[in-house]
Amino acid sequence: MQAKINTHLIEIFKTEFGSIYQCDQTNHFILEYAGRFTAFKPTNFIDFTKRVFAINLHDMASNTARHADIAILMPLYTETCFLLTMSDTIRLQRILGGAKTILHLNTLLKTSQLQFA
Amino acid sequence: MKDLLRLRTSLTEEIETLLNEQIKVEAYSSSLYLAMSSWCDRNGYDNSAGYLEKQSGEEREHMLKLFRYVNDLGGSAVSPEVINIPQEFDSFKGVFEMALQQEIQVTSNFNRIADRCQKANDYVTFQFLQWFLKEQVEEEYVARRILELFEVIGEEGTGRWEIDKHIPKVSFGISGE
Ligand SMILES: [Fe+2]
């Protein structure tokens, strides 16, 4: 199953800690982080990005309670449960934010191609 | 490479977010008018209570109109969470002053969304918003006319009773009839 997913992947954005791929065959985005792959439908990918950016880093850093050291994301659309430390969160925000910029550029490029074709 | 986000919806994330925020504002208006209706009812302003209940229903319709639009275009409409609805009001007149303020706020929201649509070249949503902009002219007009009744009739004596009787009759575009 994993191999099948991997054949049509286009790399969108990559850092030393993980990457985002797009699969044009299944119309999914795939997040690779900490050795794990998670596939998202576009709607869910946007939702997931929002959730990761909604994590309060300031609270994680300043709150001394132990539960504040970890953010838990359990989106119902994936089987994965994300337990994120502060550095995980920062890394994921960089990956997802970078991917968002590239995807936005792709949209701009596509629309201008249509306009000038 | 396909544009998966565009395949999902023609709404940009920014416009989708703005529309979802407005869904929330309309839901707030609806709940606010219902609270006002209840206050008027328990203070003896029966006609105003009926009028505000009807207004509350109209605000819910506005909310649904936006809600359906977002979903029709492939976006995700969010069922709004509405909190902090005031249940008590200073006075009969205060209720309608607050109603006018709420309508003014809504008008400025729609202007802002229309402005963002133009900047994002989203003329489909811009067009969709025209109905709301027109509706707001009417809503503000009616809210102002109602407040004027407090001046014209006056609150002394049986004034408030008289004002309450006239409120449901205020409507847009009947001048000269
Ligand atoms: Fe409204």
Ligand SMILES: [Fe+2]
């Ligand atoms: Fe309104």
